[in-house]
Amino acid sequence: MTAAAATRDTSGTPVQHWAAPFASRPVNATVTVPGSKSLTNRYLVLAALADGPSRLRAPLHSRDSALMIEALRQLGATITEVPGDGSFGPDLEVVPLAAAAAPSAARIDCGLAGTVMRFVPPLAALRNGASVFDGDPHARKRPMGTIIEALKALGVAVSAEDGTAPSSLPFVVEGTGAVRGGHLVIDASASSQFVSALLLVGARFDEGLHLEHVGKPVPSLDHINMTVAVLRGAGVSVDDSVPNHWVVAPGPIRAFDQRIEQDLSNAGPFLAAALASRGTVRIPNWPLETQQVGDLWRGILARMGATVSLADGVLTVTGGPEIKGGDFADTSELAPTVAALCALATGPSRLSGIAHLRGHETDRLAALVAEINRLGGDAEETSDGLVIRPARLHAGVVHSYADHRMATAGAILGLAVDGVQVEDIATTAKTMPDFPQLWTNMLAQDAAGTPGPEGRGSGAEH
């Protein structure tokens, strides 16, 4: 990692900056990224509830997956690393949690992982005993009320350690070993993870679960479809034929041996590098059928002016002479990467359907506006997204707010704008600990040495 100057955070601790590499010529690289966070953490939860030992092949190894592994161990699952053939670390063997669980209180560190703070509390309800949940300082600000109220409606006691009624982390779940289940109405408009969390355990409720959403639209529907698909793959019957209703039949969750797809959302910054440098990036093993939201890159990047092809399992993206702006709806966790490209575009862009990003690792709408404008850009918040207009960008520090996707957005801007530094690049370890090395390797692959276009550094010039 290339270190640059440091600033201090609010507590006075020095924070190292990473000098984002500038692409002095078009990138020409083949990149493979680690396993999907969303798939790894779903399969870990299912394995912990399954009817026998399971194996995850080529899973993600990152802060979010490590937090999930430790949480499930706390609840009584046995998870062992075993040699595998993935390039990013060992496979995982999971022996499910025993019904008569550990007598002592489990302490669950959620870090800043939405999948841990939302998926694990319903599982703790199936354990006998108390489980104490907490996380990073910002985790206490992320929406949790829906899960807490859902558990209470299911008859599970949830309290704060001081006895008051919590609406966010920290809190204690008092499991009794069984949950009756049945019809449950929630408002999941703040996060699709509320739906996924309850569906993942629903088959283990005595009567299964009929989950109904009432309220503004549920965001990130692709992630719910992913949950339904992994459940069905494990033999669970899920009826999602009526919008906003999901019916999970009670029954066993079948143990499995599952290869984890690479993380297509995390492929995004690398594909974006093709557009930001007017080069080419190839991603092998792109799944032909997938529930990952990152599969949307193919359409999004084509609309931004790239040439996109998928042949023999290799996704190839070549940047055009300019990055085109446009209207991008419901981009979910892809939004920070899309926004970075929009800040380099020649035309205006509107991102909509992402109001709930205010409850992500940071308030991503505010953070993106602040950081794009800090580099001289022209971004503005709307009620449910962003408007980004072309502007000439200049060097500066991009703050990352402990948000992996803000850090990678800074890296994308740095490819096109000389002199960008990213604060706390290590925060990418949430889902991609190897990010700085993968990024450097991508740039080093440009062995052809094709001269780059003159005058990058201004979005208006793209």
Ligand SMILES: O=C(O)C1=C[C@@H](OP(=O)(O)O)[C@@H](O)[C@H](O)C1
């Ligand atoms: O279930 C999941 O794995 C996820 C669901 C989405 O959450 P939201 O619905 O809160 O956006 C997504 O943004 C997050 O990165 C991962």
Ligand SMILES: C=C(OP(=O)(O)O)C(=O)O
């Ligand atoms: C929103 C995200 O993460 P989390 O799973 O913590 O919600 C994300 O990875 O973009």
